[in-house]
Amino acid sequence: MTMPTYLGMPAFPRAARAAVADERLRDNLARATGTIRDRRRAAVAELDDWAALREAGRRIKDHTLRYLDHYLRLLEEKVTAAGGTVHWARDAAEANRIVADLIRATGRTEVVKVKSMATQEIGLNEALEKEGITAYETDLAELIVQLGDDRPSHILVPAIHRNRSEIRDIFRRRMPDAPPDLSDEPAELAEAARRHLRAKFLSAQVAVSGVNFAVAETGTLVVLESEGNGRMCLTLPKTLISVMGIEKVVPTWRDLEVFLQLLPRSSTAERMNPYTSAWTGVTPGDGPQEFHLVLLDNGRTSVLADEVGRQALRCIRCSACLNVCPVYARAGGHAYGSPYPGPIGAILSPQIRGIGSPVDASLPYASSLCGACLEACPVAIDIPEVLVHLRAKVVEEGPRHPLAGTAMAAAGWTLRSPRRLALAQRLASASRRLIGRRGRIRRLPGPLRAWTDSRDAPAPPPESFRAWWKRTDGGRA
């Protein structure tokens, strides 16, 4: 098992169609992404050297990925020397097994969690539940998702698809200590969550976190968050278990400095991140006395072997690409069938999981290739380039689509010869009176119906450009 594909997940176009029809969802998404998009643009525009920072971020990640084996071994050495224990997990099943065993060894059946994409990716909460261990999400948005038996739909704001009245309803229904007269005022909702979580923080003996960055030279782990819940989880419990994708390592603190500028401005549009926690192994008498680091591969090594696709491993999970993506804003996060939605999900999921399932084979096509994601990406991942690369893979190795394949082959055959193209144009022009009305076509047959279901098509002209050129000698006759 690599990453669970949500059971029975349909291909992207079908899931997206349902989302497009949901006006409240589209409204929530348009409002939320629009606000954060404008704020990000302003935060980035403040820095004269943003282009240089972005280039530095790209280079540091590429360098680290090039020498990943070295930096991971260095990290292991330093974490171990500082009193931590490092575990290597090949895939999701192995990582879940390791974490479950570590928790069981403490004798506890409850853990608090800091928001983490890696543990979403491996389906840790569900795996722990099967072992009789309850994981409590402590990030506000993750809590909303968890209480609502819902799925995250955004990397940074997992409950972005919910508005505040929906959140109030979830809290009233599922949070036992929520005030019965809870309103949908953001401050009241936050206060209810704060009281609910405070009890969990004070009683928790084990915490599970992800990792934003790991500094190899000192073996220091770094988590960035905005609510302080992470700080609680990372300092109060006796045992801390952190699950980290192997691409999260950076060589030095100087390298980290670049990302501490790139990440907050790109994700929350803040100049500085509110809570940045860094820890190195264990410190006697202060904080967790037992620390475990689980290094997760889960397909990353094979992504690294792909010369075009590997740039996806530069990702620092900022969500800037989601917030600028016009497709994400209309399809919503759930349509991507993975904890990684949006443009980055469209290139990460099919690489980590492969292109075998309908949703994974459709994800590379879930983009108009408009390039807004590349423009916003703080580590310059050329997402359109990877999408097109993955499309070629789908055509060569993915599920067969005989109709589309035949149509594309026929188009290719026609376009390879100017004579065949001219003939096709004459046929099109001859058909114009049959199918068009006042120059417009309201209904096309076959796969082209997908076009005319929602928009008119132009009727072919009486003659093509090349026919006109020949007839008039380029307009001179």
Next chain:
Amino acid sequence: MRIALFVTCLNDTMFPGTGQAVVRLLRRLGHEVEFPSAQTCCGQMHFNTGYRKQVLPLVRNFAETFAPYEAVVTPSASCAAMIRDWHPRLDDAARDTAAKVHELTEFLVDVLGVTDVGAYYPHRVTYHPTCHSLRMLGLGDRPLRLLREVRGLELVELPDAAECCGFGGTFALKNPAVSAAMGADKAARVRRTGADALCAADNSCLMHIGGVLTRTAGPAVRTVHLAEILASTEEDPS
């Protein structure tokens, strides 16, 4: 200077008026263009959809057809970007020809050094910067500089202009619901400008937005390629 017109397969087949406008415009500026009839397609549709095997013959045909010319002009930012960005990476022999390809507004502003092309177009016009013209080719304000010099033309700003219209090539067929939703939002913003014409540097996107505009209720807005506005004169209006 020997100038060739790469009209593109879409314009050739569906929008001959755009190719004719380029010929008329350049002729008015004192330049004859040739139309090498061996030309077909830049291969973008097949490339972007993942049908790589179909692409290479098209890249080779393009490079061979246009090799003899000093400049190649095309009224499509999207195809120009495909040729300049990808042809050399797909076939090294295509490098020299690809470098000679100019999108029309680049050719006018950068090569010929003109922004006032002597056009007359008495309409309220808004401009949609297509994604590939904006983010791949980097046309910048060239189209706007040309439009501002057109006599009689009132240029109105399109809100959220840089957002994709939802065409996206085969995306329009593979993800019709999202594509149409994006198109509807774009069309609504176009209508709100009160423009009676929408122009762009790509007929593909205009075909999509125009198809939504004629399908949905509201004041009529015509879609017109930038080249046709620039070719338009008082004596010979587009």
